[in-house]
Amino acid sequence: MDNEKPIVDFSAIRDALGKDFKPVQVMDGQANVVNEAIVSKYSNDQLVDFLKLMIWERTLHQRSNALTRQGRLGFYAPTEGQEASEMGSNSAMKSTDVLMPAYRDIPQLIQHGLPVYKAFLWSRGHVLGNEYPEDLHAMPPQIIIGAQYIQAAGVALGIKKNGTEDKVAYSYTGDGGTSQGDFYEGMNFAGAFQAPAVFIVQNNGYAISVPRRKQTAARTLAQKAVAAGIPSVQVDGMDFLAVHEVTKAAREYAAAGNGPVMIETLTYRFGPHTNAGDDPKRYRTKAEEQPWFDNDPLIRYRKYLTDQGVWSEDIENDYVDQVKADIKAAVKQADEAPKQKMTEFLGNVFEEQPQNIQQQITEYQAKESK
Amino acid sequence: MSKKTYIQAITDALRLELGSDEKTLIFGEDVGKNGGVFRATDGLQAEFGEDRVFDTPLAESGIGGLSIGLALEGFRPIPEIQFLGFIFETLDSIAGQMSRERFRTGGTRHMPITIRSPYGGGTHTPEMHADSLEGYLAQIPGLRVVTPSNPYDAKGLLISSIRNNDPVFFLENLKLYRSMKADIPDEAYTVPLDKANVVREGTDITLIAYSAQVNQSLKVAEKLEKEGISVEVVDLRTLSPLDEETILKSVEKTGRAVAIQEAQRQAGIAANVASLIAEKGALYLSAPVGRVSAPDTVYPFGLAEDDWLPAEDEIEAKTREILNY
Numbered sequence: 192m193d194n195e196k197p198i199v200d201f202s203a204i205r206d207a208l209g210k211d212f213k214p215v216q217v218m219d220g221q222a223n224v225v226n227e228a229i230v231s232k233y234s235n236d237q238l239v240d241f242l243k244l245m246i247w248e249r250t251l252h253q254r255s256n257a258l259t260r261q262g263r264l265g266f267y268a269p270t271e272g273q274e275a276s277e278m279g280s281n282s283a284m285k286s287t288d289v290l291m292p293a294y295r296d297i298p299q300l301i302q303h304g305l306p307v308y309k310a311f312l313w314s315r316g317h318v319l320g321n322e323y324p325e326d327l328h329a330m331p332p333q334i335i336i337g338a339q340y341i342q343a344a345g346v347a348l349g350i351k352k353n354g355t356e357d358k359v360a361y362s363y364t365g366d367g368g369t370s371q372g373d374f375y376e377g378m379n380f381a382g383a384f385q386a387p388a389v390f391i392v393q394n395n396g397y398a399i400s401v402p403r404r405k406q407t408a409a410r411t412l413a414q415k416a417v418a419a420g421i422p423s424v425q426v427d428g429m430d431f432l433a434v435h436e437v438t439k440a441a442r443e444y445a446a447a448g449n450g451p452v453m454i455e456t457l458t459y460r461f462g463p464h465t466n467a468g469d470d471p472k473r474y475r476t477k478a479e480e481q482p483w484f485d486n487d488p489l490i491r492y493r494k495y496l497t498d499q500g501v502w503s504e505d506i507e508n509d510y511v512d513q514v515k516a517d518i519k520a521a522v523k524q525a526d527e528a529p530k531q532k533m534t535e536f537l538g539n540v541f542e543e544q545p546q547n548i549q550q551q552i553t554e555y556q557a558k559e560s561k
Numbered sequence: 562m563s564k565k566t567y568i569q570a571i572t573d574a575l576r577l578e579l580g581s582d583e584k585t586l587i588f589g590e591d592v593g594k595n596g597g598v599f600r601a602t603d604g605l606q607a608e609f610g611e612d613r614v615f616d617t618p619l620a621e622s623g624i625g626g627l628s629i630g631l632a633l634e635g636f637r638p639i640p641e642i643q644f645l646g647f648i649f650e651t652l653d654s655i656a657g658q659m660s661r662e663r664f665r666t667g668g669t670r671h672m673p674i675t676i677r678s679p680y681g682g683g684t685h686t687p688e689m690h691a692d693s694l695e696g697y698l699a700q701i702p703g704l705r706v707v708t709p710s711n712p713y714d715a716k717g718l719l720i721s722s723i724r725n726n727d728p729v730f731f732l733e734n735l736k737l738y739r740s741m742k743a744d745i746p747d748e749a750y751t752v753p754l755d756k757a758n759v760v761r762e763g764t765d766i767t768l769i770a771y772s773a774q775v776n777q778s779l780k781v782a783e784k785l786e787k788e789g790i791s792v793e794v795v796d797l798r799t800l801s802p803l804d805e806e807t808i809l810k811s812v813e814k815t816g817r818a819v820a821i822q823e824a825q826r827q828a829g830i831a832a833n834v835a836s837l838i839a840e841k842g843a844l845y846l847s848a849p850v851g852r853v854s855a856p857d858t859v860y861p862f863g864l865a866e867d868d869w870l871p872a873e874d875e876i877e878a879k880t881r882e883i884l885n886y
Binding site for chain 1: 612617620623625628629654658667705725727755803805
């Protein structure tokens with residue numbers, strides 16, 4: 192009896208989980224093109240524009256980092272290392288698509304149309320940073336790490352019900368976010384309704400200090416979409432072109448009425464979780480970090496374009512100077528924001544003011560006029 | 562005019578609003594073919610189609626998030642949470658998200674969502690099916706908490722809630738669903754939000770209640786009238802924000818008040834009412850504000866329900882105590 196084989200070999204099933212999720216890549220870490228057909232689709236000008244997006248994000252990160260240290264920004268979640276994941280995916284979306292971002296997705300929000308000074312005001316904790324015009328199809332950054340997923344499912348269902356063509360809802364979360372119930376509920380709802388949503392998981396290895404391996408026993412995060420019956424893919428998140436192409440394909444698939452898609456980008460945050468006291472030295476080793484630093488998404492892409500003779504240090508320096516000047520102007524604009532008033536806050540609790548709010552507006556009007 | 566039960570009045574309101582605004586959507590668990598577990602949405606899917614009245618996967622947080630996303634795309638969602646005891650899963654969507662959206666976006670986005678949910682005891686439901694959680698909801702800024710005590714208000718308040726551009730949590734009392742009938746107009750009409758209703762005028766004492774407790778209070782008032790005691794009964798209708806003016810005006814007239822709720826005593830609506838009167842109406846009072854509520858336990862098991870729920874004789878005893886203070 193002891194030698195009898197069980198009716199089901201669970202070990203074999205477990206070992207097979209996730210085996211179908213091989214990361215998609217276009218350019219490897221040494222800037223070798225592994226998918227020539229994709230690269231040749233683009234003109235040199237387009238390829239340069241892609242690099243510029245990543246350099247813009249890196250420069251924004253560096254300035255934001257410096258500004259938080261000077262106390263000129265508030266909450267800031269560093270993005271260094273995630274440029275290919277963030278810009279590669281976002282650049283495949285249209286401005287009419289609806290972006291449901293999390294707190295590390297500020298660069299995508301800005302590229303989607305949020306003025307930089309408003310992003311800074313959000314960081315500082317000013318309501319003007321959250322006042323989006325109607326034609327900015329996005330919500331302010333989400334703090335609850337799965338909530339934006341179920342909301343994206345709702346937006347996507349609304350798009351479908353409105354019969355809007357060529358429009359999707361897209362949302363980001365991290366590897367930690369995939370442990371939240373709302374992550375599953377969002378994918379499951381969008382799948383059940385066949386709604387046009389693109390769910391992007393930026394797997395940067397850590398939910399603050401908890402590593403991906405302690406987050407879940409799943410072999411890949413991409414496979415989590417299988418249970419919802421929606422297609423998913425894992426992509427080299429340090430490879431701009433791979434992320435861009437995968438997202439573009441996902442968008443086309445969802446917009447064509449086929450239902451949602453999930454994308455897992457394999458990336459790394461070079462710095463801390465946020466600038467509010469997190470120290471990665473407590474939970475990461477140099478030996479672990481170095482290969483990721485060597486795999487910096489800018490290095491391979493910059494090398495490729497430099498080898499092609501369409502990029503150089505001088506061009507880059509000029510471009511970075513221009514970005515820095517724009518950021519400086521945005522800081523100045525943010526500095527000019529008026530002081531927030533409790534009366535205005537009270538006026539935004541409801542559309543029509545009930546008695547308690549009316550009374551409190553009167554109280555605060557008296558205080559504010561002093 | 563037709564004689565209708567509380568739940569028929571609710572269905573009536575839903576049908577009229579679905580008919581008048583194509584952006585309204587009803588969704589939740591079993592609301593489609595089944596018409597809801599209490600039949601509140603009975604026949605609405607057949608009449609308006611699966612695009613407007615539809616079942617969702619079984620996940621309350623998903624239902625909440627879906628409402629927010631649909632509101633962002635221009636819809637007017639009317640989600641149903643099958644029982645109020647199931648809201649814990651969706652509290653992030655309600656308290657953390659939709660009710661703060663207007664505030665956090667500086668007034669640039671609104672959330673015209675009406676969440677309907679049955680609640681209230683006395684029907685011997687299983688655990689988590691009868692809890693009165695309105696106190697939890699009442700502390701959420703940006704969320705109106707509305708609960709009708711009769712079929713007329715049920716229809717009018719629901720229509721007002723659906724037409725409002727801010728989120729409303731619309732609480733439907735399980736025991737009232739089929740226990741009373743009233744003549745209500747067949748056409749759409751509204752009952753104002755944020756306004757309490759003096760359902761019975763009196764001069765000696767004010768009973769301030771809501772939902773099923775209004776009817777119990779009215780019975781107490783009728784009983785005491787035979788002894789020459791004139792009791793005023795105020796139906797709060799909107800629990801948050803409170804209609805302070807109506808409460809204070811009544812207490813100014815009668816000089817005595819009892820606040821009544823079915824929920825546990827701690828941090829409840831009745832505590833809010835008592836505190837309002839203490840803060841702004843203390844000089845009108847000839848006696849302390851009385852309170853009638855359930856005890857501070859978890860909602861009890863079915864066989865203990867009748868002992869736990871505030872009974873008519875408890876309201877009567879407390880009213881007499883305050884009158885004789």
